[in-house]
Amino acid sequence: FIVELGKIPRGTQDEASPKSFIMFRLRGPLQWENSLSCTSRTTMTVLFLCSETLRRSWDASSNRRGAMLLGMLGAVLSMLTLNVLLVIMQLMLNLNSTSFTYALLSLLFAILQLPFSMGITQLGMDAANSREKDWQRAFCHVESGILIWKVFVATALSSFLVSIGLLCFIVPGIYLAVAYMAVIPLLLQDPRQGIWSTLEESRKRISAAWFQGLLLALTQLGLTLCCFLIIPIYWLAPWLVTMIPTLVVATNPPSPGKQVDITDP
Template identity: 30%
Template sequence: MSTDSSPNPFAPPASVLQDPIASGTVPSIEDALARGYDFSITDLIKEAWQRVSGAKGLIFVGFIIYMVVVQAISFVLGLILGVGYAASGAEPSGTAVVLQMVVGILAGTVGYPFMAGINMLGIRRAADQPISFNEMFSHFGQFVPLLITGLLMTVLIYIGLLLLVLPGIYLSMAYILAIPLVVERKLSPWQALEASRKAISQHWFKVFGLFLVLGLIMLVSMIPLGIGVIWTLPLMVISVGVLYRTIFGVLPPAN
């Protein structure tokens, strides 16, 4: 009887992919990027859908708060900068158009702590962690890094869109996980942008396909008076959470 204990060269290679939820381990950012990952668009959406129940109210209300805050900031900044249309209905000047764009960018970035809260609701739901309304207001301590991340991300995407459009489309997908990386892993703005880009680039087209499918689902859900958005908006948020968990794992919440 042979006593050779060497590995069978004809055996299938063992997968290095691990589900952090199943294994109970959370890899470092470097380990997560090095080990690789994969997912099925259909399976990911199915899992996210199963987690919508019990979370949709919090996520939907959180998104409404985010939109109200962004609109309020836009209104205030518009008054400060004198952005608005003439009462006569005249077309806005080129300067007014640029100012409106600046107001929109600033309002969106100032609202990023709220967006981070929405992201974390989806991520915690994907990781079977408790979620609460307080999550929406838990990340203002990281306002500066979130603001810098949002500004960098927006500027780089805009530059990419100006450079033949395709680089902007690539970056708009590649940076999708930057905000939660700032709040969940406490990365610096540039570290978060690069970690997100490197991770998404491993399966960029599949991630693009995921958001294309989710976008179509959102579009269809708007047809009956938009009522379906109550379910499909949380579906999209939790889908991002499942994607994040699949790539990076999720740390337990701080006590």
């Protein structure tokens, strides 16, 4: 547990404001006897642990695997159907893979698939927030409209920045690839948030414990490969979907004026 004191920049203080603010950096389970009163001058940054995130996401998904798998299956089948339709249209139109029409159709069908991939992430968000089990939540963003475009632009922008980083010095690209892995859950959590501010929010949260985020990403990759064995899918798929949403929920800062109880490990 680390408490850091910092000065408020000159010119931002008024008579009613305190002379300094406190940033609480929290790592892992804590034991605290009292609650923390968060004011507008207080910033809380949670430094997540990979092991703790894995444990919490496992607990969150363990009692709703059936509902999550049913919703995920419906979403995946919907995306596969769209892919089949795309191939049929390309064959009927006899399109060349380098043509503009081919690229435009591919982009259109990628956007049409977004609501279903967002729905899979939404199942993880519901599990992380302990909401009611409902497999139909996998289709709750089919008519989201503006949110779909925001997710599309945010995904495209983050992919572009990661690609630039990989082309330049490789290391910046790896850094951004890990730092931006919470973008979609953050947008689903607060659809009113701007695209760039969401990218920055994801980067700041994960950069606070970047190597833990890298370890989490590598763990996800390894478990995803294990899913090809078919049998472990029942346990691994809901767990994988819940990992990043669990990280997002666990690192949510308290709202100003709220009494935050941090006794729960």
